[in-house]
Amino acid sequence: MEKEFETQVLDLDVEQVKNELRKLGAIEEPEIFQRRWVFDIDPFDDAHTGEWIRLRQAGNKKPIITYKNKLGKGMSETSEIEIEVDDFDKAAQILSKISFKGKYYQENKRHKFKYLNIEFVFDTWPKIPPIMEIEAKSEDEVKKGLKLLGLENKDAGHIGTIAIYKHYGIDLHSFKELKFEE
Amino acid sequence: MKNEMNEIEVKAKAGNINKIRKHLESLGCKFSDVMKQDDVIFTKPEVDFLNSKKGDVFLRIREQNGKNLLTLKQQNQNELDNIEKELEICDNAMMAEIMGIIGFREVVKVSKKRIKTKYGNLEICLDQVESLGDFIEVEKISDENSENVQNELFDFLKSLGVKESDQVLVGYDTMIYKINQRYKAI
Numbered sequence: 001m002e003k004e005f006e007t008q009v010l011d012l013d014v015e016q017v018k019n020e021l022r023k024l025g026a027i028e029e030p031e032i033f034q035r036r037w038v039f040d041i042d043p044f045d046d047a048h049t050g051e052w053i054r055l056r057q058a059g060n061k062k063p064i065i066t067y068k069n070k071l072g073k074g075m076s077e078t079s080e081i082e083i084e085v086d087d088f089d090k091a092a093q094i095l096s097k098i099s100f101k102g103k104y105y106q107e108n109k110r111h112k113f114k115y116l117n118i119e120f121v122f123d124t125w126p127k128i129p130p131i132m133e134i135e136a137k138s139e140d141e142v143k144k145g146l147k148l149l150g151l152e153n154k155d156a157g158h159i160g161t162i163a164i165y166k167h168y169g170i171d172l173h174s175f176k177e178l179k180f181e182e
Numbered sequence: 183m184k185n186e187m188n189e190i191e192v193k194a195k196a197g198n199i200n201k202i203r204k205h206l207e208s209l210g211c212k213f214s215d216v217m218k219q220d221d222v223i224f225t226k227p228e229v230d231f232l233n234s235k236k237g238d239v240f241l242r243i244r245e246q247n248g249k250n251l252l253t254l255k256q257q258n259q260n261e262l263d264n265i266e267k268e269l270e271i272c273d274n275a276m277m278a279e280i281m282g283i284i285g286f287r288e289v290v291k292v293s294k295k296r297i298k299t300k301y302g303n304l305e306i307c308l309d310q311v312e313s314l315g316d317f318i319e320v321e322k323i324s325d326e327n328s329e330n331v332q333n334e335l336f337d338f339l340k341s342l343g344v345k346e347s348d349q350v351l352v353g354y355d356t357m358i359y360k361i362n363q364r365y366k367a368i
Contacts, residue, residue: 041284053284065271067280083277085252086270094254094267097239098284 004078005142006135007155010167014122014130018113020149026115032059034110037092040102043173044070044162053100055091058110063088065095070160078158106161106178118145125161126180128168188258189266190328191321192335195348199308199316203297205342206306211299213308220245220293222278223355224286231289231359234261241286243274250274261352263328290359304338311354313361318344 036056044050057063067081113120121133134145165172224241244251255264294311307319
């Protein structure tokens with residue numbers, strides 16, 4: 001099971017940060033649309049722990065089933081197993097036949113930058129302002145990413161989507177389907 | 183409301199698999215290359231594998247000629263009448279690990295060599311199953327009454343010379359599971 005190191009930054013001027021990254025010479029990828037199903041094994045709670053299966057398709061890439069086990073909001077406290085599959089809808093049908101504690105469909109848009117070995121990911125979700133996630137192979141690199149942008153100590157930790165919505169006064173799981181308004 | 187399309191099959195021991203193959207070829211059937219299929223079947227601990235009932239869910243990981251498949255089967259009226267959904271996956275070991283996490287346990291392994299053909303809207307498989315022997319299986323995807331479809335399918339098998347007494351009402355997994363249980367009891 002692989003560990004990932006990541007942290008999230010909320011309430012920032014996204015366009016300004018993106019421009020900073022461009023000035024640094026970061027590699028910019030086109031923004032992509034993502035759709036996902038989330039199936040709860042152990043629903044995410046106030047202690048920032050939880051266990052779930054996520055089926056996600058990012059742009060035209062192959063869909064991926066990911067098992068996530070979150071042990072807290074620290075940078076290194078998420079374990080995951082990933083499996084690539086060939087069909088999003090068939091995978092959703094299979095997972096829907098298995099009993100989980102909750103099931104949710106969500107959409108978002110992702111705009112990614114890479115600089116050195118650090119990924120800077122800007123996620124736009126329905127109903128809330130955009131957020132940034134910094135992801136790397138080590139905690140030191142994540143901290144370096146924050147420092148590069150002058151955002152030391154402004155990160156929220158890896159708090160997850162439910163806590164981010166809660167930060168904006170929204171109960172994410174009150175939406176069985178979360179889509180961008182037409 | 184329209185019924186869901188289901189995989190309905192009948193199965194029988196094939197006394198002489200070569201004779202059946204020749205009979206089918208004389209009807210114009212062309213057979214596929216041999217597929218080696220290695221299956222691992224999983225279910226939840228609360229499911230009684232030998233007395234499964236409507237709604238019970240089984241997951242199968244199959245390795246077939248270098249391809250990995252995940253299949254979900256949800257039982258309808260009987261063991262050979264299921265809602266079936268199949269997906270290609272990239273890694274069987276990782277999938278098995280996830281299955282363990284979501285509470286599924288491995289119950290049995292089945293290995294076989296299979297050749298396939300089609301006759302009208304029927305899919306026909308000739309199987310050489312490790313530890314069990316040779317079988318013929320006929321399958322139809324249908325939303326009709328499963329009992330009527332199973333009778334229709336067995337009439338077709340009889341036309342190929344299969345005897346009524348050779349009909350098998352359970353899957354290979356159940357047959358092997360029973361053998362394993364007997365072996366454990368010795």
